[in-house]
Each structure stands twice: as structure tokens, then as C-alpha cells.
Amino acid sequence: MKYKKASDVKVGVIGYGGAFNMGRHHLNEMKKAGMVPTAVAEIDPERLKVADQDFPGIERYATVSEMLRKSSVDMLAIITPHNTHAKLAIQCLKAGRHVVCEKPFAITTAECDAMITEARKHKCVLSTYHNRHWDGNVMQAVKVIGSGAIGRVVRIECHMGSWGQPRDWWRSSKSISGGVLYDWGVHLLEYSLQIAKSEVTEVNGFAHTGFWASKTRWKKDTTEDEGFAVVRFKSGTMLTLCISSIASKGYESWVDFTGTKGAYIMRGGDYDLITHNGTDIVKTTGANPPSEGWKLYQNVADHLVKGKPLVITPEWARRPIHILDLANQSAKTGRALCAKYG
Numbered sequence: 001m002k003y004k005k006a007s008d009v010k011v012g013v014i015g016y017g018g019a020f021n022m023g024r025h026h027l028n029e030m031k032k033a034g035m036v037p038t039a040v041a042e043i044d045p046e047r048l049k050v051a052d053q054d055f056p057g058i059e060r061y062a063t064v065s066e067m068l069r070k071s072s073v074d075m076l077a078i079i080t081p082h083n084t085h086a087k088l089a090i091q092c093l094k095a096g097r098h099v100v101c102e103k104p105f106a107i108t109t110a111e112c113d114a115m116i117t118e119a120r121k122h123k124c125v126l127s128t129y130h131n132r133h134w135d136g137n138v139m140q141a142v143k144v145i146g147s148g149a150i151g152r153v154v155r156i157e158c159h160m161g162s163w164g165q166p167r168d169w170w171r172s173s174k175s176i177s178g179g180v181l182y183d184w185g186v187h188l189l190e191y192s193l194q195i196a197k198s199e200v201t202e203v204n205g206f207a208h209t210g211f212w213a214s215k216t217r218w219k220k221d222t223t224e225d226e227g228f229a230v231v232r233f234k235s236g237t238m239l240t241l242c243i244s245s246i247a248s249k250g251y252e253s254w255v256d257f258t259g260t261k262g263a264y265i266m267r268g269g270d271y272d273l274i275t276h277n278g279t280d281i282v283k284t285t286g287a288n289p290p291s292e293g294w295k296l297y298q299n300v301a302d303h304l305v306k307g308k309p310l311v312i313t314p315e316w317a318r319r320p321i322h323i324l325d326l327a328n329q330s331a332k333t334g335r336a337l338c339a340k341y342g
């Protein structure tokens with residue numbers, strides 16, 4: 001192993017944005033796993049100043065090229081708008097740096113495949129920041145559903161949204177974000193794929209556009225008012241994903257699992273388990289355990305130092321993107337599309 005201990009791994013971030021202070025969050029999580037915050041690349045000089053306040057003396061660069069030329073940083077987290085992930089990841093991998101790309105891994109399957117090829121070629125670690133893999137709600141769902149409490153899982157329904165004009169930020173641009181399904185949709189899919197372990201065979205996508213478009217700064221490039229995907233798995237399980245800005249009714253839950261013997265309703269903070277005792281319906285509500293997203297960088301550090309298996313492999317991160325990519329294409333062509341290594 002190249003690294004004897006986690007503190008041998010010098011880490012940096014690309015993008016130190018202000019929306020959720022994710023650059024600071026990543027560097028703190030990497031530090032918690034024992035790695036050493038070393039460099040920041042950010043095109044906004046004001047945000048570079050904030051990085052210096054948060055991590056005094058940290059190397060600061062106005063471009064990724066300059067960082068790769070001058071810094072000996074070993075691993076980079078890419079925390080930029082979605083349409084930049086693939087290009088920046090490939091640039092870093094070509095320079096021999098390990099990469100943890102924020103979710104979504106990329107926008108298209110072709111981008112994912114190009115990133116995976118580059119990582120293999122340069123023998124670099126490539127992962128995605130699927131910190132929500134360790135959210136309390138999904139860990140609890142995996143435990144309860146995995147125990148057989150609802151029988152065989154037949155249907156998974158993922159949904160999120162409300163009624164309201166898309167916010168004035170890059171997430172509301174289709175060409176930058178990938179579309180309405182790519183932000184929270186990728187989290188909900190990654191949760192669901194932990195339970196529907198089977199291969200994806202087919203995806204049908206639907207989109208409604210144009211209701212909000214004229215009112216936003218992005219006009220025709222505004223994300224869909226609502227995106228919808230229907231996914232068929234080899235096992236026979238089906239999944240739907242709906243993310244909407246025209247959902248007047250709203251959604252009470254995040255993911256609903258219907259099994260042969262019961263149902264599991266997953267929310268952010270708690271869950272319902274609905275089962276049957278003869279003709280009686282038995283409903284229990286429980287609290288989700290605390291989330292453990294810090295395990296992501298702990299696993300990455302253990303992988304680099306001790307050779308432990310990587311949990312969020314690029315092949316794993318490709319799965320939800322392939323669904324979203326097919327849903328996008330299907331919505332355009334108006335017919336279902338077959339999955340390739342789903």
C-alpha cells in the first residue's frame with residue numbers, strides 16, 4: 001500500500017460553494033477520517049477567502065489546472081454543479097489523483113463509463129459522495145425489510161416535491177443539473193437499489209415541461225415541472241420515481257415499499273411498518289436511527305490505507321445514473337428503453 005496511515009493522504013476539494021457549505025463539510029469529514037486537508041480549487045475568489053478562514057493556510061487555487069500542476073494533493077472531492085463532474089473527474093484522474101465525486105456521479109451513462117475507464121487506466125480510486133447510503137432511514141429500511149417483515153418486495157415508490165416555482169439557482173437549469181430527477185432523485189434511487197438488488201432491465205421515462213419555464217431565468221432550459229420514471233427489475237420488482245414542482249398534494253413520505261406481506265413507509269425521521277394478523281392491520285411507527293454519513297470517508301481512507309473493499313464503487317454509482325439517463329432519453333422518444341448492465 002502506498003499510504004501507511006490515513007494522515008499520509010493529502011486531500012483537497014474542487015468547489016467551495018456557499019449553498020450548503022459543502023466544501024467545508026467534505027474537508028471536515030475527510031479530516032475526521034484522519035486524512036489531511038491540503039488544497040482548495042474554486043473559481044469564485046470570495047469563496048476561496050472563506051476556505052482560508054475555515055482552514056487557515058490551506059493551499060488555494062483559482063483553477064483545477066493550476067492545482068494539479070502545483071499541488072501534491074493525493075485525493076480530490078469534486079463539489080461543483082453536475083454538468084462539470086465528468087470533465088473535472090477525468091482531468092484529476094489523468095493527473096493521477098484519486099477522486100470522490102459528489103452525487104450525481106455524472107449526467108449520462110457514457111460519462112460514467114469514461115470516468116471508470118480513466119480510473120482503471122491510472123490505477124486511481126474513484127468513488128461518489130453517496131453519504132446518504134448511511135442515512136438512518138435507509139439503514140432501518142434495509143434492516144426491517146431484509147428481515148422479511150413485508151415479504152417479497154413487489155413495488156417501490158419514490159417521490160418528493162411540492163407546488164412551487166423552481167429556485168433561482170443552477171439546479172433549476174436542465175443543462176447544468178441534468179434535470180429535475182438528478183438532485184434528490186439520485187439519493188432516492190440509491191436508497192432503493194440497496195433493497196431492489198436485482199438488475200434493471202427496462203426504464204420508461206415521462207416529463208412535463210413548460211409550466212414554470214417562462215418565469216425562471218433559464219427559460220427553455222428550465223428543469224422539467226415534473227419528472228417520472230418507471231423501472232423494471234429482472235426480479236419482477238418495479239420502481240417508480242417522481243420528483244415534482246407541480247405536486248399540489250405534496251408527499252407525506254419519501255419511499256413506500258409494498259411487499260407481499262406488508263408495507264414499509266420510509267420518511268426522513270421515522271417510518272411505518274404495516275403488517276397483517278389475520279384480517280387485522282397492524283401498524284407500528286418507529287424512529288429512524290441517527291445517520292452515519294461520516295462512514296463514507298472512513299471507508300475511503302480504510303480502502304486507501306488498509307485495502308478494505310470500497311463501499312461506493314464507481315460501478316455502484318453508475319447504477320442510478322443509468323436509470324436517470326434512460327428515463328431522460330425515454331421521455332424524449334416516448335418509449336421504454338432497455339438497460340445496459342443495470
Ligand SMILES: NC(=O)c1ccc[n+]([C@@H]2O[C@H](COP(=O)([O-])OP(=O)(O)OC[C@H]3O[C@@H](n4cnc5c(N)ncnc54)[C@H](O)[C@@H]3O)[C@@H](O)[C@H]2O)c1
Binds near residue numbers: 047
Ligand atoms: N451529498 C449531499 O448531501 C449533497 C448536499 C448538497 C450538495 N450536494 C452536491 O454537491 C455539488 C455542489 O452543490 P452545491 O450546493 O455545493 O453548489 P454551490 O453552487 O454552492 O457550489 C458549487 C461551487 O463550485 C464552484 N465551481 C464551479 N465550477 C468550478 C470549477 N471548474 N472549478 C472550481 N470550482 C468550481 C462554484 O464557483 C461554486 O462555488 C452538487 O453535485 C450537489 O448535488 C450534495
